[in-house]
Amino acid sequence: MPVAIPVGTHLPHAVGVAWAAKLKGEKTVAVVYFGDGxxxxxxxxxxxxxxxVFKTPTIFFCQNNQFAISVPRSLQTASKTIAQKAIAYGFDGIQVxxxxLFAVIAVTKEAVEKARSGGGATLIEGVTFRFGPHTTADDPTKYRTEAEIEPWKPLDPMIRLRLYLKEKGLWNEEVEQRMTEEAQKEIDQAVVxxxxxxxxxxxxxxxxxxxEMTPPLKEQLGYLKSTLA
Ligand SMILES: Cc1ncc(C[n+]2csc(CCOP(=O)(O)OP(=O)(O)O)c2C)c(N)n1
Structure with missing residues (x-):
């Protein structure tokens, strides 16, 4: 799909993609990610x-990072959880x-298998926390305190995954340095x-x-081109 900046407009697109796949008898499952906002x-x-209603093979994955820029989750909805909203639409909702990382993979896999076997949609609420600012134009100190951030710090997925991999003997300083350098190179190339x-x-x-462009769109495009010429 093309990049879309307006919040949430890609959700109906994902349902359309999934519905089209279902009508064509394809095994495609559409997974769409969005925020609590x-x-x-x-x-x-x-x-x-x-x-x-149409039992489309769509996975709705809500990344509940507790904030929509400055709006906290408590002002976003009076529902106790976001996952429970699925009940009203007649399909499963799960909070994870x-x-x-492994819990997220497990619930996503389960939802994909269900969708692929004709079981319809699933709403997954991934509970997380946004440590940094929303964008470089945002200043989180204006709307949240350090005390609010503190309990989330040990739950940082990077810390937890690193600990897990170290315990399994799959991670050490050397691996970290090599992978960091490789990732940096990849990022630099992507920017170029x-x-x-x-x-x-x-x-x-x-x-x-x-x-295919509709006649009014073609006309508008022609007009735009004539004004730019
Ligand atoms: C329709 C619309 N309204 C407002 C904005 C401005 N805006 C950009 S991101 C954002 C907050 C999004 O919060 P959330 O959905 O929780 O996603 P997050 O960025 O936290 O992942 C807003 C209001 C927008 N892009 N589109």
Missing amino acids: ATSKGDFHEALNFAG DGND DAEAVPPPGPAEIFKYVFE
Whole structure:
């Protein structure tokens, strides 16, 4: 799917992809990731309702990191959990420790298998915490205290996974240094590649809603081109 900046608009897209796959008899499962803030969008309701009614093979994965920029989870919804919202749409909802990599893999696998065997959608709520700012334009000290952050620190998934791998004899300083260097190289290359992509032309905004552009869109594109010429 094309990149979409508005919060939550990709949820109905994921249901559409899953429904199309189901109608074509394909084994595709659509997995869509979004934040706790996205659950307040109408798109969330429409997507989950449609997925429930048409039993689409869609996995809704909510990364509940406790904040939508400055809005805390408690002001986002009066529901006790996000997972329980699935009950109203007629399918399973499951809450998982989002900082436990293996638990996340296990519930996702189970949901994918269920969807693939015709069991329909699942809502997964991964409970986690956003340690840093939302973006470089955000200052979290304006809306949360250090005391709020403290209990989450030992639950950091990186710390837990590193400890687990060390205990299994799969991780040491040397591995860490090598992998960090490799990852840094990959990131540097990705930045070079991304910066080499030319900026999109104005016609791009008309391209991705319909497989074939509708007559009004063609007309609008023609008008835009004439004004830019
Ligand atoms: C429809 C819409 N409204 C507002 C914004 C501005 N905005 C960008 S991210 C964000 C918060 C998103 O919070 P959440 O869904 O919890 O996701 P997170 O970034 O925490 O993963 C907002 C309000 C937007 N992009 N789209």
